[in-house]
Structure formats: structure tokens, C-alpha cells
Amino acid sequence: MLIVFKENQILFVVPFLVFLSIANVPRLASKEKYGWAFIFTSLTIALLLVIVAFELYPRLLWSNDIQANSITIYNAAASTKTLKIMMGFVAVGGPLVLMYSYFVYRTFWGKVDSSSEGY
DSSP states (O other), X not given: XXXXXXHOGGGGHHHHHHHHHHHHHHHHHHTTOHHHHHHHHHHHHHHHHHHHHHHHTTEEEOOSXXXXXXXXXXXXXXXXXXXXXXXXXXXXXXXXXXXXXXXXXXXXXXXXXXXXXXX
16 A cells, blocks of 8 residues: 555655644644634645545556556546647637636625615
């Protein structure tokens, strides 16, 4: 199970950071720094996912019966043509989504007056 960590001992930094992050959350909560406690809780989750990724690499899904039936990053990868087509969609759609989000933000910006009958 710890084969990856035994081969690359520098990776033991990640579990150590998880430990420090978990230990820091109650300290921050007792000081009523809830924003920072949330950030360190999120960091803990992200680092735990990194540990899982280290252990699974290069497999994405394990096969119980036959090891060759496992889905790896190599047999799950998209073709180059598909990636180029998707890049076109992202190049056009990404800025459109950002402009629309900015438009909606500016449209509904400000405080709502509860004494009036509507916006």
C-alpha cells in the first residue's frame, strides 16, 4: 500500500502536511478565525485526495478480477483530435461564460431594499 511513499520518501511531506492542517483547525476555531479554519479544512481534503492519487497512479479504476481490465490514464485518454475540438469550444465558450457572469454580477449588484415591493 505504501509502495509509492517508500520509493519516493519526499512524498512523506504530504501526510505530514495533512497532520499539521488537521491539528491547526481546532486552534483556529478556538481563536474564532473561522475563515482560516475553513481554508485549512479544505486544504486537508485536497491533500488527502493527493495521497489517494499518489497511491492509485496510473490506475483510475481497479479491476477486482483481472488487473489488465483496470482503467488507467493511458487507456482512458482522449485522442488528439478530440482534445483539439474541445479546445475550440473552451476558447469560445470560456470567455462567453466569464462575460455573462460579469454581466449578471453587475446587474444584481447592490443592496436589496426590503421596504419596496420589488427590485
